[in-house]
Each structure stands twice: as C-alpha cells, then as structure tokens.
Amino acid sequence: MEPLKKQFSSRPELAAYLQQQFPAATERDPEISPWRGGLAEALRKLAEFKPQRYAATRNHLDGQVSGLSPYIRHGILSLAAVKTQAVAVAGSAQVIAKFISELAWRDYWQRLYVQWGTGVWLDREEYKTGWSPSDYAAELPADIQEGRTGLGCMDFFSRELRSTGYLHNHARMWLAAYVVHWRRVQWQAGARWFLVHLLDGDAASNNLSWQWVASTFSHKPYIFNRENLEKFTSGRFCQDCHSKTQCPFEATYPDLSARLFQIGGAA
C-alpha cells in the first residue's frame, strides 16, 4: 500500500495530481481556491488580524474579520489559541468581547452537534413564516448556483463562493435569506450547496446557521432589505445592477414581511 505523494514543485502541479486522484470530487467542484491551507498561512492571518477593530466594522464586507474559519474548522488552529492571541494583542478579553462571543458561536454549534449528530439536517422547529416545509422547493434553482439570477449582489456572492470557498458572514446571511425566503427553497438545499464549496464548511455551523436564517432554529426568519445591503457593501453591487429598478429587496421590513410570509412579524 503506497502513500500518496508529498513532494510538489508548484501549486498547479499539486492541483493536477489531486484532480487525477479524486475524479468524483473534481466533478462535484473542479475549482481551486486562492486560499492556501497550512498552519503557516493560518498564523500569518492571525498575526494580521486586529481584534480591537472587529466589533465596529465586522458587519461591513470590507470590515476587519479574521478569515480564520477554514483553519479553525479543520483544527489547524484551536478556538482557544485564537482567543489567547487576540487577548494578548488587545490587552484584555473585555475589550474584544464581541470577537470572543463570535468564537463562542462555533463552540455552541459544536456542542449541539454532539447532541444531535445527523439530526442537524432535520428542521429543529417549525418555520415561523406561516409556510409549511412542503411549501419550500427541495432543489436549489440552477440560476442561483450558476450566478445568473440577474441580481448583482447575489450573482457575485454565488461566484465568490464557488471560486474562493469563502464568503463574509453578512453575505452568507443575505444569500441564505434570498434562497429560503425570496425563492422559497428548503434550507437543506442551500446548506448542501454551501457545504460543497465552503472551505470552512461543517454540518454544524453551516446547517444550524441556515436554520437560524430560515427560522427553524430561531424565533423569527432573518430578512434584510436593499438599504441594509447597500450600507454594508458601500453600494458596490447596486450601482451597475441590471435589476436596480426592480430590486426585490427594495422595501421596508413590514412590506417585505407581508410580501414574503403568510404572517407578519419578521425584522
């Protein structure tokens, strides 16, 4: 029994070798991300990260987030090591409480995963949208997967997901809300798609976040509107968007709730 090769002269050479070794996986997703694996790269990102700026800027697509999720997900860095380093840089845990609470979300989802196992694929609660599970489509529409919905923001996120394997948290929330609430697709279909592409994908953080958006593991569905998306993207997607005069996100929250759900009350 021969081990696989470990000496490569370049990334393209490694990619070609893996393509040949893993044809079924290559069929699911043939892309190579510019994100590099490895502890050295993880430590470089950790050293660059400024945790003091996190709380004020993290919701903006250009904000200060760590980009450490793939390394944490694979146990290259532990949550504890990331926290220790961030506290050392900031001077105290209190001043980076927001960052620590986001690290804690992963710990929380992992604890639920221990309890639920494959049950993370089941609706944990009812949808609070007035719709029943059978009102949601079982398959993810091709235009979303291929990034040709005609919506500048969503098409960008779809391409970004496929080509890099990473999306900013806010982009994940917007894209998931669009899939589940605007297109009325089961969260499981969106979750499966994310797991093919996300470098940090794991069935706990991913599925339970989808359920949080969908409202099957939260008190109300998560939705957003154009004003919110424009604000946290500095309007970059809206300027040249082909759908800007018929944007499905252009409305107040009460109007969107009335349009999307059979009962009011989302925010």
Add this chain to the structure above:
Amino acid sequence: MKLAWMHPDCLNTDWLPPDSRAVFVFDDDYLAASGWGLKRIMFVYETLLELPVEIYRGPTVDILAQLAAVDGIVTVDTPDPWLQARITELRGRFAVDVIPPPAFVELKGTVNLQRFSRYWNKAEAKLLA
C-alpha cells in the same frame, strides 16, 4: 509506537502524542458524504504537506487496520457522526485512545443549549475573565 489517526477535524500534529506515527486517509465515502470537491481537498492536502504525516487513500478502517501496530491507535475526538462511526468500528478491533481537542471553555454540569443566549449566560464570565 501508536498509530495517530489524523482526520479532517484535527489537522494539527500538536494535538496528538509526539511519539506516534501520524496518518491521514482520504476516504471516498467520507468525501461523498461530506460533499467535498477539489477546493476542499486542495486546502486540506496543502495543510498535510507541512506536517510529518503519511497520506493514504481508501476505506479508512481498512487502511488503518493494515498500518496499526500492536500499540493501538490514538485519535482526536469529534462530533462528526461519520468519523464517530469509524472510531466505533476501530474500537471493535484495536485499542483506541480518543483524546479531547483543546477546550475553548470548560462548563460544569449540564449546559442548556436551547438557544445561544442560554449557553452564553453560562460561558461569558469565564471567557471574558
């Protein structure tokens, strides 16, 4: 010397005993069950290239069984049900040590996980101390 099974939830040899032989197995069944494509395999493979670990491909338990020495197998605990099922299979055939990954926060007693806020109420004081 023990065989140290590194799986996709622990790509860090520091989490395993230093005097062990580290092995990683790419298993088609896991790749299909987890939906992994080339992007993810590349990321994981690049990580493994930096580590003193042998990389194999095939059914996990068969491969580990062929390599396992009398000293048994050591691995890191994980909530992943697919990996847990392999640990259970291995336990039927070898002495298997399952060591916990580094803890983020130690919480005593039962933790109410019904909502994040319940967990956070219990964890916050320790984490922000």
